[in-house]
Structures are given as structure tokens and as C-alpha cells.
Amino acid sequence: MTQHTLSISGATCQSCARKITDALNALSGVNGVQVDLDNQLVLVSAEPDTPIDQLRDTIVEAGYGPKDPHSEMLAQAASSAAAHPVTDITLNITGATCAGCVRTIEEALRNTPGTEQAEMNFADRTARVRTSSAASDLIQAVQDAGYGASEARPEDDGSEREAREQAHYKQLLTHMWLGLGLGVPLMAWGLLGGDMMVRPGETSQWVWLGIGLATLAVLATAGRHFFIGAWKAFNNHNANMDTLIALGTGAAWLYSMVVVLMPSVLPEAARHVYFEASAMIIGLINLGQALEVRARGKTSAAVKRLLDLGARTARVIRDDKEMDVPVEQVRTGERLRVRPGEKIAVDGEVQEGQSRIDESMLTGEPMPVEKSVGDRVSAGTLNEGGTLIYTATAVGRDTALAQIVAMVKKAQGSKPPIGRLADQVSAVFVPTIMIIAVAAALAWFNFGPEPRLTHMLISATTVLIIACPCALGLATPMSVMVGVGKAAEHGILIRQGDALQTSSKLDTIVLDKTGTITEGKPAVTAILCAEGEEENGLLQLAASLESGSEHPLAMAILREAEQRALPLSDASQFQALNGKGVTAFINGQRYRLGNRRWLESEGVTVSLSSDSLTQKGATPLFLADENKLLGIIGVADRIKHDSREAIARLRDAGLTVIMITGDIQASANAIAAEAGVDQVMAEVLPEDKAEKVNALQQEGRTVAMVGDGINDAPALAQADVGFAIGTGTDVAIESASITLMGGSLHGVADAMAISSATVRNIKQNLFGAFIYNSLGVPVAAGVLYPLTGSLLSPVIAGAAMSLSSVTVVTNANRLRLFKPARRKA
Amino acid sequence: MSILINLSGIILAGLIVWWFWLSKPDKRKRPDVTGETTVIVENGVYQPGVIHARAGQPLTLHFDRRDPSPCAEQVIFHGLEASEFLDNGKVTTVTLSNPPRGEYRFTCQMQMYQGRLIVD
Secondary structure (H helix, E strand, O other): OOEEEEEOOOOOOOOHHHHHHHHOOOOEEEEEEEOOOOOOOOEEEEEEOHHHHHHHHHHOOOOOOOOOOHHHHHHHHHHHHOOOOEEEEEEEHHHHOOOHHHHHHHHHHHOOOEEEEEEEOOOEEEEEEEOOOOOHHHHHHHOOOOOOOEEOOOOHHHHHHHHHHHHHHHHHHHHHHHHHHHHHHHHHHOOOOOOOOOOOOHHHHHHHHHHHHHHHHHHHHOOOHHHHHHHHHHHOOOHHHHHHHHHHHHHHHHHHHHHHHOHHHOOOOOOOOOOHHHHHHHHHHHHHHHHHHHHHHOOHHHHHHHHHHHOOEEEEEEEEEEEEEEEEHOOOOOOEEEEEOOOOOOOEEEEOOOEEEEOHHHOOOOOOOOOOOOEEEOOOOEOOOOOOEEEEEEOOOHHHHHHHHHHHHHHHOOHHHHHHHHHHHHHHHHHHHHHHHHHHHHHHHHHOOOHHHHHHHHHHHHHHOOOOOOHHHHHHHHHHHHHHHHHOOEEEEOOOHHHHHHHOOOOOOEEEEEHHHHHEEEEEEEEOOOOOOOHHHHHHHHHHHHOOOHHHHHHHHHHHHOOOOOOOOOOEEEEEOOOEEEEEEEEEEEEEEEOOOHHHHHOEEEEOHHHHHHHHOOOEEEOOOOEEEEEEEEEEEOOOOHHHOOOOOOOOOOOOEEEEEOOOOOHHHHHHHHHOOOOOOOOOOOHHHHHHHHHHHOOOOOOOEEOOHHHHHHHHHOOEEEEEEEEEOOOHHHHHEEEHHHHHOHHHHHHHHHHHHHHHHHHHHHHHHHHHHHHHHHHHHHHOOOHOOOOOOOHHHHHHHHHHHHHHHHHHHHHHHOOOOOOOO | HHHHHHHHHHHHHHHHHHHHOOOOOOOOOOOOOOOOEEEEEEEEEEOOEEEEOOOOOOOEEEEOOOOOOOHHHHEOOOOEEEEOOOOOOOEEEEEOOOOOOEEEEEEEOOOEEEEEEOOO
């Protein structure tokens, strides 16, 4: 398939477009035709062997041949631009030392195919290029010219984005002043008893004509975007807010102009002008939009803050030399240095050094984390302590930070089910309002008192203006955006809007034991010594025995010995006996470390009781020499320091907290008692966890599952809401709807608190929006007329409408202040 | 006169129903399915408003936002779990890796900007 872009001329309407399309479609090999009337171009998709001359001739025969053959070249240029859309690329330039270089670089960039514009800023050594070619081509062109170039990060232009938003804000304010500048004096004149009626033949008729033309000018300037938007939407068979505003203000102006120009066709009582309504409404709605722009800037603050976390430059070690390069140029596998106070530039693994890293921006946990050789570091986190050298393991889009940003952005666009009704209503809202406006006008015409024409106009206009589809449409997404962002600030990544709603109504929470309630890493919790032995001596022996082992229990003993700075002795003839223990010779003496049954079967008398250890859920390891017991080392997976408090928070919130584990009942009970859970499910095989969750759901409960490992994935997926906790495996994160970046169970309680607050906020917004529209529209139509004897002014409707969406956005912004409460001790 | 006005009103309501709900933009005008399209976001609408794609093939959409109105800042693909923030004055690329067969709406947050994605 080949794309051709051909120039046309004289095609001014849809019927011309149809003629061109039909003529081209009649040719064999043509598969698609698109006519662009604005640019007088036609885009033809055809088989590669279709001669382009035949296409051109067909257009000429149809009567729309190009005026200027040169325009064909332009069309081709536009075509290549369409294939690769024109974008602005900013390059950082190196090696430019004089103003003369600027011209050379600009020329090199301009000569790159697809470049429309290239300007270099010598002061900050950047070049801005508007082009359809790739950044790599531009960089190559600059390098060929003898200089260095790299692409600047797109996020760098935060200030530019702000400047654009500011310009838009100012424009809206100017439009507001134009509208109100004309509308307020006119309205004041009317309110102060001035004559708003047109009397044929009097000078006032000419004055009103002048005011009518001034109003037209306001509509054409300050209200231009509403009219263009309405027209474009209409062409697409859509109707939007612009449609309502354009119809409302347009109808008021048109009626008033008929009154001014042909007063005699209307009954005397109906010769009232409503220019002030048109001007005021345009002014007020521009004001509303300006306020909304301001309020909205804050709703996406969380994502902006995450984006700002990324480092701009990185200190790379290449050929033993250190150099600062833009972070985009770092490749995986490269070595980087980070000094105290600097940000980690890309994800990596520590090669040298030791330091504390503040990871709170990602995990929400305030305490800095110790990092040493072999530990992983994440882009965007802050190095607080010493200097580290690390190898880049993930760069650019692959870093954890970039993935978090992508995930948050995606979740911010998703909607919980609660918002679906509003969606369905929004989809049919505007045409329905238009029909109600027509119905109201007819009702006033048929049943209303005189002046019927005036009443028809006011009721229809007011209905159109007061109806606010925006408040309805914004109610859910605004709160979701702020809520998901707020959660991200606390290290909680919510993947779908559904999870927000479900989390707010959970009644049961199942916590995996290992790694969720506990550290997931066994540690020495107690040492019992036989008579004549002392703790460090036992530990030293045990660690020396285990120095060749990688068993988790052995690791616990080795870590403890290392912490106590105990030197290890050489062990020989090491043997690991599966399910029993280990044995080795130290200084010619045989030692054994293992379970009670094995040692007893080997003829060792076990004179010490290990009950005190097992009661606390620890695994006892018995240490013996050739014939007697030396001591018992208790190793246990300790519960995290804040698990108990977090579980208490969950229980306070009315949840039934259940611990699930493969451990035997006794040790499970010990941990459960320490953690303070309501129920224990012990001796559950990993593959049965999902079934247990399912069984709870069958009882009618709404269940959350919290876990971290691969074997938790099915249960996480089965639960109504799955929480992957801490540095969980990718599989667990994939199966969970919420990921907690930090390892603390407080994250679960925080996530539920934020979810509830968000859902509450959505409900407030939806309630407000539905009530506003369902009360506002009937009042505007005039249902209160029998009571009040007057109709709602379209100007009041304009004010109400312009404030309604601001109210929604402001209410959503309140969520930014939400702070999950910690439990008072 | 009275009948005339009532009749005009009823016809007007009928036209609204027909134009906005019953009749849809010309389906015969099938633009080419290239898997890559630039969508201009301007003046309250997406252009083109209807995008065709093939099932099982990736679809790349370049959203060129030229509209400063805050509503335009996000595009949401309903039913596809996809959304993206659009920077004003910039082209933002959205890639749908494997959209399943069906018709999907894509809109701004308030659903005032509306487009349809037809995957067949």
C-alpha cells in the first residue's frame, strides 16, 4: 500500500469532496481517499503499481486540478510530514564555542529532510527544531557538522507548559472582561429601570442596533471558540457544552436583533431585547473556565511531582573518566557514580560503597534505607550518605519511576463503576437538553401567559445555559485523578479505578504471613546455652559450621554473627543432611547443628527444653559436639515492627483480619497472637490460598488479599482487591490491583482510607451534579412561574453554570489535603 | 400559526434526535486503515472523529492538541483501559498494542470531545 498526497483546488464543500472521492475510488488499485478541504489536499491510499499520473489526471478531469504544479511538491512535503507527524524537538548542543557555530548548526538542522524550522539558543546551548524527522537524524546532522548533540528531555519544558497555561488563562480573562464590559452596564441599565423595549421609529431603535452589533462583536471574539466548537461538533453529529452555549447566546442575540430590525412583526409586549444576556453569559462562562484552568492545574500535581523526581544528568564512568551526561544518554550496563545529596539517575545495582538512600518518594516510608554492594537502587531516590558506584540495570522508560508514572497516569484515566451512570447520562445529555428547551418553549407558547414569545425565548435559552454536562462528566474523573495521585504520594499504586471503589467496601482482609506480616527473612531471636557455654561462643561455632550453606536459617545465623563481629573458624568436611541439619569439623572436633530428632537419633542427650522458643514461633536449631548438647539457637521470621499497629488500624476500620500461612498451627498461632489478627489459616499449601479466598467470598464477604510472592499471585487475582506488598515479585504486582511500594502494612490501611475518601468525594460530586441539573433545568424551564410569577434570568443561569464545574474541580482538590490517620497509641 | 409553530417545534425535536442519535457520520467514507493516524484536537472535537483499525494489529495514534481548553488535556479510550494526557501544543503518541474487535468511544474526561474507534 502506498500513500499519495495530491494537491487540489476549488474544492470548497462536502459535495466537491464527494465528487473527488467517487472519481478516485472508481480507479482500480485505489483503496482509500481522504479529502482535506482546509489544506486543499487529497490523501490517496493505493496499490504500489497505481500510476500517480492517473490519480492526478482523474482529479483534473473531475474539475479540481491544482492551480500551481509547485503546490504538488508542497503536498508531497506535507505528506512526508503526515507520515511522521511534525514535532518540536529540543537538542542540547555541545562544542559550540562561538556565535558562528550557531549558523553552521542551524543550517545543518535545516538541511535535514522534514525540518520546518530550526533555531539555536547560544546562551543555553540548545536548539529547537520543528521537524518530522527523528531526533537521531538531527543528532547525526549536528555531529556531521562537527558538534555534539543530544535530545533534551521532553519534561524539561515544564516552565513552557506553565507559560502556555498562563497565556490561556489570560486570554480567558480578557474574554471575560469583553463580555462583562458590555453585559454589566446593559444589565445595570435594565435593573435601574432603563427601557429595554424597542419602540419603532424612535432614536432608541438605532441605539439598540449599535448595541446589537457590539454584542455581535463580543460573540465573535470572546465567544468565538464556543461557536466554532459547536459547529465542528455538529458536523461530527456530536453536541457538547459549546453547543448549548452557542445556541443559548445565539438565540438571545438573534431574537433581540429581530426585535430591533423588525419590531412590527412581534407583539408590542414581546419587543424586549436580551443583548445583555448574550454578553453576560459569554463573560461569565469565560470566567468559569478561567477559574477551572487554575483549579485543574493542581489536580495533576502528583504526576508532575513524580515526573520532577527524575534526575536531569548522571555522572557516568567511561574509560575510567567521570563525566556528566544527560540522563537519556545512559545505557544499561554503564557504571555511574552518585555523591551525597544527589539523586540516583537510573535504576541500578550497587557495585562499590555504602550509603543511606531516601526512598520515601517511591515507597512513602520516611526512614532512609541502608544500601551496600549488591543492593538495588531506584531512579529518583535521594542519596543521603556516602558515595556509591552502581551499574545501570534499567534506563529511560524501563526504570521503576517511569513505570510508576505510566501506571499512575493510566489509572487516573480509569473509572470506578460508580461513575458509569454519569457516563451514560453524559453521552445523551446535550441533545436531551436541546429537546427539553424546545419542549419548554412549546409549553410556554401553548399554555403560557403573554408575552408568550418572550417567555418562549427566555425559558429555552435559560434551559440551554443552565444545563451543565461538564459537572456531570467531571465528577468522577477529577476525584479519581486526585485520589490516585494522592495514593501515589504515599507509595500506593492503584492500577484500576475499580479497585478504588472495591477497597472502600472491603470487610475481610487476608494477609500472607511471610514477607507481609513478617520480614520474610529469618533472624536469630534467642540463644539458649547449656551449662558452661556462652552465647557468642555458640553463635561463632554455629556460624562457622554454616559458612558453606545458603539455607535461609543458615543465613540468619551468619548475619547475626556478622552483626556481632564474630570471627569465623575454618570448617572442614562440611555435610548438609537434608531435613536433619549440618555437620563439619572445626579444629579437629566434630560439631552438629540440626533438629532434635536427628541429634537424639545420633545419641546426643538433649538436656535443654526448646519450648520457650517454639511458643514464640521460632525454629529451634540444636548445636552439639560429638556427644553433648551445647545450646539451642532460635531462628524466627520476625514480624515487621509496625505490623501490629497496622493490623490494629485495619481492625479499627471494621475489617476481619485473617493470617494465611503454610506454617504448622502452633507456630502460626504464635505469630498471629503477636500480630493481633482475628483468625489464622495455618498449614495452607501455596496452591490452596486462592481457594481459601474463594471460600470466604462464597460466604458473601468482600475480600482483600495481601501478599508478595509468586505463590500469592493466584490468590491476589482471586480476591476482590489484591495488594502486592513491598518489593514483591513482578508476578505478584501483575496480579494485584494495588501495589504498595513500601513494605509496611500501613500501606493497606492508607490505601483503604484514601479509597474511601475518594469514593466519598466522587459521590459528593455526582450528587451535586445530578441535583444541580435536575433542579436547575426544570426551574429554568419555568416550573416555579406559578409561584414566583417570573422566569429565571438567563444571566443567573450563566453564572450558575460557570460555577458548577469549578465547584466539582474544587471539591476534588480537597482530596489533596487528605491525610490517612495513624492510630493513636 | 399556532399549528405551524407547534409543528416546527416537533420537527425540530425530531431533527435533534435524528442528527445526534440516529444518523452517524458517513460510514461509507472509510479512511484507509494504516495502523497509524494523526488526530487533531482542536475547537472541541477530534479530527478525524472516526478511526478504523484492524483487530490484532497495533494502532498508533498521534494526538496533536491545539486546543488550550482544559477538557482536552486527557483522552480516554472507554472499554480499552487506556488513557493519556495530552500536552497542549504538542503531539502525544498513544499506542494500543492489540485492540480487540469492537467499537469503542474515545473522549475527554467530560465526554465533550467524542470520537469512535472501530476495530474490525
